[in-house]
Structures are given as structure tokens and as C-alpha cells.
Amino acid sequence: MKRKQLQGNLLIFFITLIAGMMLAIQFQSYAEPGYGESRDMILNLRNQIQEERLKHQELRNEIFKYQMLKSQYERASDDEDKISDVMFRELEEARRQAGLTSMEGPGLILHIDVPKYQLEFNAYDARQKVYQKLLDNDVRSLVDELFGNGAKAVSINHHRLIVNSTIRKVSDTIQVNTHPIALPFEVRVIGDADLLLAALQVSDIPKVFREIGLEITPEKKDVVVVPQARDVQQIQHMQRLKESD
Amino acid sequence: MNTPKKEKGANPRIIRIKKGQVLLTFIFLLLGILIAFQYNQVTLSGKQRSVETEYRYDVETELGLQEELLAIREENRILEEQLSLLQTETAQMEESLTVHKGTIEMLYEELEKTRMMAATVPVTGPGLVIVLNDSPLAKTVPPEEKDNYLVHVEDLRSVVADLFLAGAEAIAINGQRLGPVSSLRCIGPVIYVNGKQVAPPFKIEAIGPSDVLETAMNLPGGILDVLRDWQLEVSMKKVDKLQLPAMINEERVTPNLLEKAMEENDESVVTETE
Numbered sequence: 001m002k003r004k005q006l007q008g009n010l011l012i013f014f015i016t017l018i019a020g021m022m023l024a025i026q027f028q029s030y031a032e033p034g035y036g037e038s039r040d041m042i043l044n045l046r047n048q049i050q051e052e053r054l055k056h057q058e059l060r061n062e063i064f065k066y067q068m069l070k071s072q073y074e075r076a077s078d079d080e081d082k083i084s085d086v087m088f089r090e091l092e093e094a095r096r097q098a099g100l101t102s103m104e105g106p107g108l109i110l111h112i113d114v115p116k117y118q119l120e121f122n123a124y125d126a127r128q129k130v131y132q133k134l135l136d137n138d139v140r141s142l143v144d145e146l147f148g149n150g151a152k153a154v155s156i157n158h159h160r161l162i163v164n165s166t167i168r169k170v171s172d173t174i175q176v177n178t179h180p181i182a183l184p185f186e187v188r189v190i191g192d193a194d195l196l197l198a199a200l201q202v203s204d205i206p207k208v209f210r211e212i213g214l215e216i217t218p219e220k221k222d223v224v225v226v227p228q229a230r231d232v233q234q235i236q237h238m239q240r241l242k243e244s245d
Numbered sequence: 246m247n248t249p250k251k252e253k254g255a256n257p258r259i260i261r262i263k264k265g266q267v268l269l270t271f272i273f274l275l276l277g278i279l280i281a282f283q284y285n286q287v288t289l290s291g292k293q294r295s296v297e298t299e300y301r302y303d304v305e306t307e308l309g310l311q312e313e314l315l316a317i318r319e320e321n322r323i324l325e326e327q328l329s330l331l332q333t334e335t336a337q338m339e340e341s342l343t344v345h346k347g348t349i350e351m352l353y354e355e356l357e358k359t360r361m362m363a364a365t366v367p368v369t370g371p372g373l374v375i376v377l378n379d380s381p382l383a384k385t386v387p388p389e390e391k392d393n394y395l396v397h398v399e400d401l402r403s404v405v406a407d408l409f410l411a412g413a414e415a416i417a418i419n420g421q422r423l424g425p426v427s428s429l430r431c432i433g434p435v436i437y438v439n440g441k442q443v444a445p446p447f448k449i450e451a452i453g454p455s456d457v458l459e460t461a462m463n464l465p466g467g468i469l470d471v472l473r474d475w476q477l478e479v480s481m482k483k484v485d486k487l488q489l490p491a492m493i494n495e496e497r498v499t500p501n502l503l504e505k506a507m508e509e510n511d512e513s514v515v516t517e518t519e
Contacts (some may be wrong), residue, residue: 012266013273020277020407025285045310050443052317058493059324066331073338080345087339087352094356099425136406137399141430144402148428148440163425164413165366166406178410235358238370238414240451241488242336 066168097230099162103153105190107224108197110142111217112209113184127183130213136169138212139176142187142205143167149199151191153226157181160229177231183214332366332491335350361415364424364492368415370452372487373459375404375469377448378478393475396445398431400477403468404449405429411461413453417489422493439492446478455483 016104069090076082087116095101118126143161146154154161159176166177173180197218200206206216343350360366380394405416405423416423421438430437437443453459462469462481473479 009266009269012270016270016273017277017280020279021281023274024278024281026515041496042310045307045314048442049310049314049317052314053320054440055493056317056321056324059321059328061326062493063324063331066328066335070331070335070338073335080349083342083345084348084352087342087349087356089279091352091356091359094359094363094365097425098359098363100359100362140402140406141399142400144428144430146428147426148430148437152426161425163362163415164409166409168406168410177474179507191422231254233362233414235361235414237372237454238361240336240357240361241367241369242333 021067099153099160100232102188102228103226104223104224105152106193107151107188107190107192108193109219109221109224110187110189111184111219112187112214113217114213115215118213131174131183132172134169134174134214136167136174138205138208139167139174141208145200145203145205146187146189146191146196149191149196151189153188153190153195154181155188155226157186158227160227162229162233163235165229177229188226190224262458263460323374329367336366357458362425364415364422364427367489367491368452369486369488370414371455371483371485372413372450373455374409374482374484374487375451375462376446376478376480377401377404377449377472379410380476382476394445394477396477398429398436399466400472401429401436401447401449404462407462407468408449408453410457411453411458413451413458415452415489417450419448420490422489422492426507429491450484450487450489452487452489455469459483 069086072086073083076078076086092101094104114123114130116127139156143154143156156167156176159165159179159181161176166175170180173182175181197220200216200218209216339353339356343353352355357366361368377396379396383391383394386394388406401418405418408416418429418438421427421441421443424439427439428437435442435444436447459481461467469479469481
């Protein structure tokens with residue numbers, strides 16, 4: 001009898017102890033102050049400063065370039081050959097920036113395809129099935145991730161991406177610059193390969209592609225050749241803004 | 246059969262036990278509360294102290310960083326002015342050079358066109374302005390549904406793609422001109438255009454054939470229709486004269502061009518840049 005009573009008492013002891021603790025924690029659980037914002041602010045500020053620094057450098061480069069151009073024109077004075085020489089070089093530079101010339105440099109080639117083991121059985125079917133599931137937005141986010149991390153030139157299956165390039169799904173086919181592209185994709189990128197790879201890996205892009213059923217196999221290269229744009233933009237409506245006010 | 250017997254025997258015992266145990270229950274409940282409060286107090290005060298010191302440290306660095314940011318912004322603004330002045334100067338020079346007809350005039354025209362395509366110069370022209378904003382419903386719906394009522398980077402990408410397909414020649418989002426290496430990205434809750442933060446409302450300015458652009462964007466089932474279905478605020482307006490800034494991007498001076506130019510005007514440039 002006594003033992004039973006002791007057991008009962010012990011049981012009550014523990015149960016009430018726990019209940020008491022729960023009660024107390026319940027009371028205090030919402031008393032925690034939130035100081036997390038300040039840290040975010042600092043990170044945010046640091047990022048902004050980083051951005052402005054980058055812009056600073058870019059502006060300086062740009063100013064330097066224009067100063068040089070100006071002095072070159074001044075030196076050429078009235079010599080037509082010299083003037084056209086300067087202009088021609090300037091044109092070449094502008095064409096390079098606009099993506100109208102092919103570009104060579106260190107970078108990456110991304111091979112995007114269904115996993116190898118699926119290809120062995122029926123490659124066409126395997127690819128077709130996955131291709132239906134792929135959205136234009138998936139490809140766009142991949143491209144934007146590359147450009148956002150310093151890619152200088154990108155092409156998808158030999159279609160160079162320039163200012164007015166579009167990636168769009170039109171009735172089950174993905175079109176790049178209005179040209180349909182099929183699997184496997186070969187994305188050529190000029191830029192810092194390590195940086196691009198690191199950025200890709202931390203982004204959710206490989207995950208999204210894997211869920212669809214596509215594998216991204218990166219290949220680092222010392223020399224990547226990105227072709228020039230094929231369809232050149234027609235300019236009819238825009239003009240250079242001369243007076244900046 | 247046995248149950249009544251048991252109850253009879255058990256009843257007085259239960260009552261007896263209760264007397265002692267009710268008291269015990271209260272005492273232990275109190276004890277539990279005390280222990281938990283004590284424990285919480287100790288850990289909380291430790292945490293609070295560390296948070297407070299961190300917070301103080303943060304305020305100082307925050308102010309320092311803010312000053313730094315303002316200073317560099319001001320510097321950049323001056324540089325920007327300098328650049329646009331230089332740009333107009335060279336543009337005027339180039340234009341005046343076209344008195345030499347023939348090759349130079351042709352080269353100049355081509356150069357201007359290519360620069361516009363590279364988005365390295367500001368441009369003007371007629372076009373369309375689309376403004377996208379988060380739905381007012383976003384504030385009222387439960388948090389898990391909120392995502393449906395916000396403008397996402399995917400929506401911006403779709404609008405931009407459709408505008409370019411419809412014949413837009415130049416586009417800027419919240420004053421950020423889209424160029425050949427532009428990117429629209431979503432990092433956490435913020436959208437970045439060309440690596441610069443932008444926030445809703447998103448003003449998408451597109452230079453191009455405004456009528457064609459408007460009809461294309463108004464097509465039923467188009468992206469704007471979809472966005473309107475989600476109660477996002479979408480407005481569209483044709484404008485006769487839009488002005489879009491240049492895109493300034495890094496690595497503009499190619500090394501070989503730099504070298505060539507350096508060889509040619511070695512000293513004169515150096516004095517000018519100082």
C-alpha cells in the first residue's frame with residue numbers, strides 16, 4: 001500500500017512539475033525582443049556601398065574612354081583618314097558591346113540534357129517528355145543568373161543573346177530569338193568560370209532543372225567561342241538623346 | 246460481479262490519498278513554474294546582454310556605413326554629370342565631323358545605331374509605359390496566399406520578352422536600362438535589375454511602335470491579362486516621347502583598345518584625367 005502511494009506521489013510530482021514548466025514557458029514565450037533588423041540593415045548598406053563602388057569604377061572607365069576618344073578626334077583634326085580610323089575602331093568596340101561580333105574568352109559550357117541512363121533506352125522519347133515540362137521562365141532564370149554574375153556573352157544552341165533577345169515558349173517549343181531550340185542545350189558563357197559555377201550551385205536553378213528531369217553538366221574551358229547575333233535589330237523609333245537634362 | 250466489491254474497498258482510499266496529494270500537486274506545480282522561470286530568466290538575460298552589445302556596435306557601424314554610402318553616391322553623381330557632358334561633347338564633335346561626307350558620314354550613322362543597340366547612350370522616342378504594382382489584396386489575404394498577389398521577377402521577364410517580341414527597341418525598368426548583359430533577378434524579397442535594387446511599383450518604359458506594342462500587350466490571354474486576373478494593378482499608357490538612360494556596365498574598355506589608345510596619346514590623356 002505504501003509503495004503504491006509513493007509511486008502515485010512520484011507520478012503526480014513529475015506530471016505537475018512538467019505542467020508547471022509548460023505554463024511558465026507559455027507566459028514568457030512572447031517576451032523575446034526582435035533585434036534582427038539592425039544586422040540586416042548593415043548587410044544591406046554594405047551591399048549598396050559595394051554596388052556604388054562598382055558603379056564608380058565603371059563610370060571612371062567610361063569617362064576615361066570618352067576622354068581618349070575626344071583627344072583622338074582632336075588629334076585627327078581634319079585628316080579624313082585618321083578620323084575614319086578612330087571612328088572605325090570605336091564602331092568595332094560598339095559592335096562588340098552590342099554582341100554583333102563573335103567573342104572568345106575563358107568561360108563555361110553548360111550541357112543541359114536528360115540524364116545519361118535515360119538516353120540509352122529511347123533518347124527521343126525521354127527528351128520529348130522532359131521538354132514538354134520545361135518553361136521559358138526556367139531558361140530565362142538560368143540566363144539571368146549567368147548575366148547577373150558577370151557573364152559577358154551567352155549563347156544557347158548558337159543563338160547569341162543580345163539586348164532584344166527573347167526566350168519564349170510558343171505552343172510547346174522553346175524559342176530563342178524566335179528560333180525553336182531542341183534538347184540537348186548547349187549554353188556557352190564567357191566569364192569567370194569559378195564565380196559563375198559557384199553562383200549557379202547556390203541558386204535553386206539546378207534543383208528546378210533536376211525536378212523537371214534535366215541535368216546541367218558544366219564544363220570549364222580556357223577558350224569559349226560565342227557566336228555573333230544573327231538577326232540584327234532594326235532601329236526605327238529610337239534616337240540618341242543628345243541634350244541630357 | 247467483482248466490481249462493486251472493489252469500488253467499495255477503493256473509495257475511502259481515494260479520498261484519503263486526495264487530501265495529501267492535492268496539496269502536493271499545488272506545491273509541485275508551483276515548484277515547476279519557479280524552476281522554469283528561473284531557467285528562462287538566466288538564459289534570457291544572457292541573450293539580451295549579448296544582443297544589446299551587438300546592437301550598440303551595429304548602430305555605430307551603421308552610421309559610418311551610411312555616411313560612406315552618401316559620400317560615394319555624391320562622387321558618382323558628379324562623375325555621371327562629367328560623363329554625360331563628355332558624351333554630348335564627343336557626340337557634337339562626331340556630328341561636326343560629318344561635314345566630311347562619304348565614309349565618315351556612313352561610319353557615324355552606323356556607330357550611333359550600334360551604340361544605341363549596345364545601350365551605351367541615352368535614347369529617346371515614342372513608346373509605351375506599363376506600370377505593375379502588387380495587388381492591394383496582398384495585405385489582407387493570409388500570408389501563405391500572399392505570394393499570388395505580388396509582382397514576381399518572372400512576371401517582369403515575361404512582360405519584357407513580350408515587349409521585345411512586339412518590336413520594342415529599348416526598355417528600362419524603374420530607370421534601369423536593359424542592355425545586352427542585363428539581368429533580372431530575385432534575391433530574397435527584392436528584385437534586382439542590372440544588379441541594382443528595384444521596388445514596386447515597376448515602371449516599364451519601352452521605346453518602339455507604340456500602337457503595335459499596345460495591341461500586343463492587350464492580347465487576351467497575354468501576360469498582362471494573367472496579372473490582372475490576380476488583381477495586380479496594371480496600367481498602360483502610350484507616350485510620344487520617352488527618355489531612357491544609358492546602361493553603364495563594367496569592363497567597357499577592352500584591354501587591347503586601351504593599349505592602342507595609350508600608345509597613341511601617351512601624355513596628353515594622362516594630364517587630362519588628373
